[in-house]
Amino acid sequence: DFTDEINNDKTAFNIGGGVRLSDAISGLNAALEGNYLAGRSDYSEYTLSGTVTYGFALIGDDGQEMGIISPFFTSNLNEYGNQRMRTGFGFDTGPLTSELALSHMMSVANDDDDSNASAVEITMSLPF
DSSP: OOOBTTTTBTTOEEEEEEEEEEETTTTEEEEEEEEEEEOOSSOOEEEEEEEEEEOEEEEOTTSOEEEEEEEEEEEEEETTSOEEEEEEEEEEETTEEEEEEEEEEEOOSSTTOOOOEEEEEEEEEOOO
């Protein structure tokens, strides 16, 4: 993205990259990503984030696979020192995908702001 149309800044651009690791045999998945906003005259911005998951099959009493469960941990840090940590697990069975997570945002944007926030997040999706 080479312009910031909201602020009418023609020299702004985002640059980012990352690396992902996926091993189908062990079920391990990991990612490390970074993003940097440059070229703005009034500020710069960066984000660094990482995720680690490990997926394995749940087997029912009858020996049939019920779905794949994937515990995860993710962390995100920006230039203001604000950090969001999230942990939980995902569950996939057929087309149904769901996730249960605990999220905590630690905000240290300035000395007067001590706004930490925690949330329980539940997501479910089913394509139609």
